[in-house]
Amino acid sequence: MTDDSGVVHGFPHLDTVRAAITALHRRLSYDGVLSYAPSVAPVDVAFSDQDDLHLGAQRVARALVHHLRLPDARMIVGFREMEHAAAVELAAGPEYFIELNDRFRTHRGDIGAALAHEVMHVLLHRLGLTFAGTRDNEILTDTATTYLGAGWLLLDAFREDQVSSQKLGYLTPEEFGYVLAERATLFDEDPSVWFTSPQAYTAYTRGRARAAQDASRPPLTSAGWAGRRAYAKHRKYALEHGGRGAPGMPYAFEPAAEGLRVSFDCPTCHQRIRVPVRGRVRARCGLCRTVLECDT
Secondary structure, three states: OOEEOOOOOOOOOHHHHHHHHHHHHHHHHHHHHHOOOOOOOHHHHOOOOOOOHHHHHHHHHHHHHHHOOOOOOEEEEEEEOOOOOEEEOOOOOOEEEEEEEHHHHOOHHHHHHHHHHHHHHHHHHHHOOOOOOHHHHHHHHHHHHHHOOOOHHHHHOOEEOOOOEEEEOOOOHHHHHHHHHHHHHHHOOOHHHHOOOHHHHHHHHHHHHHHHHHOOOOOEOOOOHHHHHHHHHHHHHHHHOOOOOOOOOOEEEEEEOOEEEEEEEOOOOOOEEEEEOOOEEEEEOOOOOOEEEEEO
C-alpha cells in the first residue's frame, strides 16, 4: 500500500475500477455482494491518542476482519520503518502479519484506513481474485475495499492544503468517491456523514457526479435530451450501414437476426448488456439483477 505525497486527481484508472466492480460481482454473486451491508461503522474503527497502540491496532483489525467476513483469520499487527504505508504477508493462514509504517504511531486516526486495505488483500487472496500486474491488482484492492464497505476510511485519510498533502492507496480521491457513490446507490447509504476530512467530502461529490453520468447515458431512459438526440443519430447511421455504429460511444450497435442490437454497460456492475433495438425495452442485468428502463 502506498502513501502518496503528490496527489493525482481525476479519473485516470476508471476502466480498471469498473472492471474490478464487475469482477467482484462475478466472484461473489449478487447475494454475496449484498452481504457486505452496512459499511463498517466509524465507532468500530475509531482510534484515539489515548488508546494503547498495539491493543488498539489489534482491535481495529478484528473489526475489519469481522466486517469482511474472515472469521477464521487472525491479523498480527506490527510497526516498523518502511517505504510504503503498510504491507501484509499473504501466507496460508490463519495468521497474517501486517506491518504498518512507523508514522502511524503518531497518526493513529488513519490506522483503520491502512488496515482496511491490507485485510482486503487477505480476502482477495482467499477468493483467488487477482488482476495482472501490481498496479491493476492494487487498484482492484482499493476498489474492493471501498465497494465492500471499508474504503470510506481510505478516502477520509485524504487531506490536502497549500503546503502539504496525504493520500493512502492507489486510486485518486475522486475515484474513491466514484466507487463510494456506486456503493451508496446499491446499498442506499450516505457515506458523506462519516467524513472528517473536508477534502474527502469534495472528492466524494465529484466522484458521485461522475457515477451519475453512468446512470444517465443512452439507451437508458434517464439519459438527457442531448444524449438521446446523439443516440438517435448514431442509431440511424447503424441502420443505414448494416449495423456499424460510430466508434467511441458508450454504446455499440451490431446486426442481429431480429434486425439490430445495442450493447452498453450496466450502470451498477458494468457488465456488458445487449438488447434489441425496438423502442421501449426493460432489461434485467443477469449479473447484478438491476432492472434497466431503456429506449432503444
